Amino acid sequence: MRTNTRIPCVIPMEDSKPLRVLCIEDDPDDLVLVRLAARRFAKPLQWQCTDNALGVTTALAQGVDIVLSDYHLGGYSPLRAIAEITARGLDIPLIVVSNAVGEGAAVEVLRAGAADYVSKDRLATLPMVITRVLEARDQRERQRRLLADNRAVAQRLKSLAAELVQAQENERRHLADSLHDSLGQTLTALQLHMQAADAADSTDEARSLREKSYGILRDAISQMRTLSFAVRPAQLDDQGLVVTVQSLAEVMLAPAGVDFELQTHGVERKRGGVQSALGFRVVQEAVTNAMRHARPQRMVVRLRFRDPGSLEVMVADDGVGFDTRRPHERTAIGRGLSTMGERCELTGGSLRVRSQPGRGTVLRACLGEIR
Numbered sequence: 001m002r003t004n005t006r007i008p009c010v011i012p013m014e015d016s017k018p019l020r021v022l023c024i025e026d027d028p029d030d031l032v033l034v035r036l037a038a039r040r041f042a043k044p045l046q047w048q049c050t051d052n053a054l055g056v057t058t059a060l061a062q063g064v065d066i067v068l069s070d071y072h073l074g075g076y077s078p079l080r081a082i083a084e085i086t087a088r089g090l091d092i093p094l095i096v097v098s099n100a101v102g103e104g105a106a107v108e109v110l111r112a113g114a115a116d117y118v119s120k121d122r123l124a125t126l127p128m129v130i131t132r133v134l135e136a137r138d139q140r141e142r143q144r145r146l147l148a149d150n151r152a153v154a155q156r157l158k159s160l161a162a163e164l165v166q167a168q169e170n171e172r173r174h175l176a177d178s179l180h181d182s183l184g185q186t187l188t189a190l191q192l193h194m195q196a197a198d199a200a201d202s203t204d205e206a207r208s209l210r211e212k213s214y215g216i217l218r219d220a221i222s223q224m225r226t227l228s229f230a231v232r233p234a235q236l237d238d239q240g241l242v243v244t245v246q247s248l249a250e251v252m253l254a255p256a257g258v259d260f261e262l263q264t265h266g267v268e269r270k271r272g273g274v275q276s277a278l279g280f281r282v283v284q285e286a287v288t289n290a291m292r293h294a295r296p297q298r299m300v301v302r303l304r305f306r307d308p309g310s311l312e313v314m315v316a317d318d319g320v321g322f323d324t325r326r327p328h329e330r331t332a333i334g335r336g337l338s339t340m341g342e343r344c345e346l347t348g349g350s351l352r353v354r355s356q357p358g359r360g361t362v363l364r365a366c367l368g369e370i371r
């Protein structure tokens with residue numbers, strides 16, 4: 001049977017793999033007509049035909065892209081096919097291709113999940129309908145992937161947040177230990193010396209003990225400054241990252257005789273805020289690591305302020321280096337680098353460490369703009 005219906009050009013599909021069509025039809029003549037009509041589809045078609053439940057199950061197990069099903073079937077129905085597709089968790093569009101079925105039945109199959117309905121006296125529209133339902137399926141697939149991606153990002157952010165809280169707790173514990181071990185002990189020594197001065201038998205002894213107390217007090221003030229700088233250098237807000245990194249080197253590297261060079265590129269923004277603080281933490285962690293693990297003779301820090309708003313930090317030392325594939329072997333704690341990495345990631349940036357035993361270490365952090 002020929003039809004004069006003009007068919008708009010079908011939309012070309014992205015790949016040329018044949019479309020796997022399952023046709024559920026019990027009338028051999030209609031089957032021929034459906035196959036003829038579908039030939040105008042833009043891709044080659046690979047057919048499986050059946051009129052019963054077993055055939056449908058077998059075909060679905062083998063792989064099907066689209067189902068064309070008659071409505072009036074002797075021992076089967078498109079509703080059963082839809083139920084089976086759904087039960088298998090598949091997203092295979094089913095088009096009912098049938099003689100007039102009446103409005104009630106058409107609504108029933110569409111409600112049950114059929115993608116569309118094509119009357120057998122309008123078979124010429126079949127390729128267009130197939131194109132449309134496949135596009136709708138692709139759209140659903142894209143949305144599913146987007147949703148899955150969003151869920152994965154949300155999950156990653158959740159675990160980053162949990163790890164950050166843990167990192168903050170570790171930092172607080174570290175600070176509490178430092179306060180207790182250094183400042184606490186110095187102040188206790190100060191108290192003992194002052195008590196001894198009060199109880200001294202002679203004025204000379206009392207004066208000597210008071211002088212010692214002043215010395216201990218000076219130590220306590222210097223320890224307090226060092227701790228306060230390590231926790232949050234006030235300079236960072238007043239004078240910016242470049243000056244603060246220079247101070248860090250003076251406090252940590254100069255006394256150990258480590259040669260230091262600071263290179264800067266671009267213009268530091270006036271209020272660097274959280275980004276500057278994070279940049280400082282990265283330099284602080286890298287310098288602390290070098291001093292703890294590497295015995296360097298020379299260190300270079302490079303700060304690159306990029307437009308618009310990103311900051312690149314590079315810290316290199318010429319120390320003993322380490323195998324980056326097994327960084328935690330030499331320590332029980334070892335969370336410094338990974339915590340920095342997570343913080344950089346939260347800004348949309350990244351942190352990379354390159355090192356080899358005997359070849360020094362280079363750390364590069366890229367920090368996105370944080371508003």
Ligand SMILES: Nc1ncnc2c1ncn2[C@@H]1O[C@H](COP(=O)(O)OP(=O)(O)OP(=O)(O)O)[C@@H](O)[C@H]1O
Pocket residue numbers: 286289290292293294317319320321322327328329330331333334335336337338361
């Ligand atoms: N510059 C470096 N030179 C040599 N080894 C390094 C250097 N930086 C890191 N490492 C190695 O990588 C390991 C992990 O570093 P990381 O900063 O994560 O932990 P950590 O310094 O041991 O402990 P913390 O949690 O206090 O930072 C270190 O224990 C050390 O073995």
Ligand SMILES: [Mg+2]
Pocket residue numbers: 285288289335336337
């Ligand atoms: Mg560390």
